[in-house]
Amino acid sequence: MPPKRHKFDEPASAPELKKRATRSSAKSDTAATQDPTLESPKAERKIAKSKSKPRSKELVQKSVKPGAAERSDDPSPADNAAAPRNVTTLTITSDLVKKPIHCHKYITTKDTSDLSSGLIFTHGAGGTLSTPAVVNFCVGFSTSLPVLAFQGSMHLKSRMNAFHACVEHLKSEATETGLKNKGNALETRSLLGGRSMGARAAVIAATEIVHEKKSESHRQTAAQLILVSYPLKGPKDDIRDQILLKLPKFVDVLFIIGDKDSMCPLDLLNDTRGKMSAKSQLIVVRGADHGMHVKPAKLENGIGEETGSLAAEWVNGRMEKELVYIGE
Numbered sequence: 001m002p003p004k005r006h007k008f009d010e011p012a013s014a015p016e017l018k019k020r021a022t023r024s025s026a027k028s029d030t031a032a033t034q035d036p037t038l039e040s041p042k043a044e045r046k047i048a049k050s051k052s053k054p055r056s057k058e059l060v061q062k063s064v065k066p067g068a069a070e071r072s073d074d075p076s077p078a079d080n081a082a083a084p085r086n087v088t089t090l091t092i093t094s095d096l097v098k099k100p101i102h103c104h105k106y107i108t109t110k111d112t113s114d115l116s117s118g119l120i121f122t123h124g125a126g127g128t129l130s131t132p133a134v135v136n137f138c139v140g141f142s143t144s145l146p147v148l149a150f151q152g153s154m155h156l157k158s159r160m161n162a163f164h165a166c167v168e169h170l171k172s173e174a175t176e177t178g179l180k181n182k183g184n185a186l187e188t189r190s191l192l193g194g195r196s197m198g199a200r201a202a203v204i205a206a207t208e209i210v211h212e213k214k215s216e217s218h219r220q221t222a223a224q225l226i227l228v229s230y231p232l233k234g235p236k237d238d239i240r241d242q243i244l245l246k247l248p249k250f251v252d253v254l255f256i257i258g259d260k261d262s263m264c265p266l267d268l269l270n271d272t273r274g275k276m277s278a279k280s281q282l283i284v285v286r287g288a289d290h291g292m293h294v295k296p297a298k299l300e301n302g303i304g305e306e307t308g309s310l311a312a313e314w315v316n317g318r319m320e321k322e323l324v325y326i327g328e
Contacts, residue, residue, distance in 0.1 A: 121147055124229070134149060143305075160205045244276055259288065260289045
């Protein structure tokens with residue numbers, strides 16, 4: 001029996017979002033070390049009854065101007081030599097979310113401050129910012145472009161709102177630091193991504209952003225999406241393709257999928273891509289499962305970083321092939 005289609009309950013048109021206000025505090029410590037918590041199909045399938053808990057406790061908010069440095073009593077991941085050295089922590093507050101959003105800010109060697117041209121990325125339902133697949137991807141991506149990776153709850157709606165809050169924060173930061181042109185660029189283009197459940201949230205948030213655009217010219221350059229380990233096949237064999245099919249034709253999509261990912265069979269994904277209005281390209285990781293684990297394990301970090309590096313090439317328009325294979 002063919003898998004039954006999943007009826008996603010997003011509205012056909014995006015609801016009007018209330019006015020957003022964001023402020024942030026940053027600390028100069030390097031980002032969190034890798035957490036042993038891994039994302040898995042079981043985690044994605046689990047019905048959330050409790051909130052996702054990041055490894056470190058939340059930063060206490062003070063009245064601090066965006067981008068200002070603030071020390072915290074939180075454990076500093078800088079003490080671990082294995083932690084990426086191009087990462088700092090950041091906390092964003094917004095009217096759109098109930099709690100402050102804990103973020104990791106990956107800086108490129110080419111640009112030490114500006115995130116406005118970078119990727120907003122989030123983890124899966126059972127993961128954290130320190131999940132190896134997230135860290136490896138972000139390290140690779142940030143060799144060319146910056147990343148703002150944020151910690152989210154297991155609730156899809158909350159994760160969508162967090163995307164909007166991060167977009168508004170980057171706009172505000174660009175304006176307040178005098179990067180007017182960068183702020184204008186954010187009005188016309190958003191680069192969102194995530195892995196597993198985070199990828200679903202990115203798709204819905206991007207659709208809402210497109211609907212918010214007032215002019216047709218702005219809609220045509222509205223969003224790019226990087227979807228890692230997209231959970232196309234649900235726990236009851238339902239197909240989570242409806243939000244992908246709703247994406248407008250001028251949204252560009254990059255899928256990064258392991259060829260052993262049971263939640264995103266390549267034949268099912270290719271069938272879905274054929275029905276999508278949005279243009280899509282695909283990176284297939286040989287031997288990788290839903291958590292982007294490969295054998296031998298010693299290759300995992302390098303392959304994960306390669307996916308991030310190739311994704312940045314795609315953003316810059318330098319990935320011409322529709323399908324690219326990596327790994328052994």
